[in-house]
Amino acid sequence: MVDIHSHILPMVDDGAESWEVAVAMVTMAGGDGVTHMVATPHANYEYAYERESHTALLEELQNRVGKDVQLILGCDFHFSYDNFEDALQHPHRYTIGNTRYLLIELSDFSVPPQISNMLFSLTSNRLIPILTHPERNPLLQRAPERVSEWVDMGMLVQLTANAFTGKWGKGVQKLANWYAENQLVHVIASDAHSASRRNPVLSEARRMVAKTYSEEFAKRLFETNPRAIINDERVLG
Numbered sequence: 723m724v725d726i727h728s729h730i731l732p733m734v735d736d737g738a739e740s741w742e743v744a745v746a747m748v749t750m751a752g753g754d755g756v757t758h759m760v761a762t763p764h765a766n767y768e769y770a771y772e773r774e775s776h777t778a779l780l781e782e783l784q785n786r787v788g789k790d791v792q793l794i795l796g797c798d799f800h801f802s803y804d805n806f807e808d809a810l811q812h813p814h815r816y817t818i819g820n821t822r823y824l825l826i827e828l829s830d831f832s833v834p835p836q837i838s839n840m841l842f843s844l845t846s847n848r849l850i851p852i853l854t855h856p857e858r859n860p861l862l863q864r865a866p867e868r869v870s871e872w873v874d875m876g877m878l879v880q881l882t883a884n885a886f887t888g889k890w891g892k893g894v895q896k897l898a899n900w901y902a903e904n905q906l907v908h909v910i911a912s913d914a915h916s917a918s919r920r921n922p923v924l925s926e927a928r929r930m931v932a933k934t935y936s937e938e939f940a941k942r943l944f945e946t947n948p949r950a951i952i953n954d955e956r957v958l959g
């Protein structure tokens with residue numbers, strides 16, 4: 723499996739709090755069948771994002787964990803106007819590796835009124851936005867059909883693995899299944915923050931998705947599509 727969303731870099735945001743935790747998270751993912759993991763530190767009002775220092779940390783982490791799990795740098799990109807402008811100027815400061823794919827996270831408190839224009843600008847600049855965990859966003863929980871409009875504009879959707887297992891509650895679990903039933907999900911990732919509560923285990927959710935829908939669907943969301951993303955290839959709907 724390939725995990726495109728995780729907070730494994732130590733001491734840079736609210737993810738791994740030490741080198742020990744960072745190493746434990748990658749080791750846990752590897753043991754669970756993950757071959758590639760994208761480290762996605764936050765870029766928001768609380769945490770500054772520095773590509774160079776994050777790259778150095780990623781290399782150090784790769785050295786410490788060995789070659790079993792391949793690490794790639796990405797960003798949990800808060801979709802503020804300032805961030806958006808900077809990404810248009812310097813896309814590979816935030817994308818997953820040097821690909822076209824950019825994770826975007828919406829605020830819990832407001833959706834930018836000009837979001838359609840912002841998405842159009844990204845796709846016009848050959849970037850492919852991937853919306854992170856809409857099933858956990860309080861505004862989109864009340865209006866999930868908005869996501870459908872944005873998917874029609876070329877945006878992809880990433881859901882949280884543990885949303886399917888019920889770790890985020892029944893409401894979030896139901897919404898995750900709503901996205902799956904409506905073919906509005908392209909990839910499932912861990913969004914892991916630690917080796918304990920919000921850990922990087924994907925296999926449990928993969929089993930549930932395979933059982934509820936099909937093995938083919940689970941394979942696409944946990945393997946084929948995230949692998950296409952890190953290889954800068956086209957993602958299947």
Ligand SMILES: [Fe+2]
Binds near residue numbers: 762798
């Ligand atoms: Fe995240």
